[in-house]
Amino acid sequence: MTETMDKAETESWAFTDGSGGRPVTPHAAVDLLRRRIASGVLESWLAASDGRLLAVVSNTERAMVRLLDGEGDPGGHATDPGAGTESDGFVLANGQSDTYPDEDTVPLGEALRIVRHVIATGGPPTDATWTIDR
Template sequence: MIESWTLDDGTAPASPAAVLALLRERIADGQLETLLTSSRGRSLAVITNTERAMVMLLDDESDPGEHAVTLEAAGSSGGFVLANGQNDEYPDKDTVPLTEALRIISHILAAGAPPADAAWSIDR
């Protein structure tokens, strides 16, 4: 069975391209946190400040998961506003540029895993 993904609002886009289009719309509307849930019970969480994004992949609710990283980055960035209004700041090494995040998300949705060339940290 191919893994399918549903957004936290119940939307079930037909393709990775449709998910990316919805993500772009949500970001443009100021919805900076998105959670996707797969038919296998996995979660893909995306939190952005419109320039960088934290991309996390979790096997289940208790899983510490794994996330995209920028190994050479220094400093930190704020403006990661969660759905509950909390405004977070993350080290830049634990986030990626938004364009890279969208590439990674597209690959996870299509292939079930991050692209082989994406820097990735396993937090388990």
């Protein structure tokens, strides 16, 4: 059994705000992310019971998805190699609006697929392009 599968069996994930800290299933997490993004809440954080963090920042079309081992860890993020431009409108909880190269973000549907997989298995899908930032 791999370390990722071991983590998935023992860890739970919860939103750090707005869900009362209750663990969420992969499907419920994606549903809540869709509702949050549709209502204009474009930055969301989930925390795993082992201290890992999963961040999703969207502009409603694309999203930055980051997986960190804990506070202060640079972690890694989903990428879209070859995406040639940049997109703006990634609004953080503090009101700051960021612009990211499209290579450092993924289309929203892909971001939600990655989030679902991380919560279900403990890591990103093997077919997702991922950059380690450490």
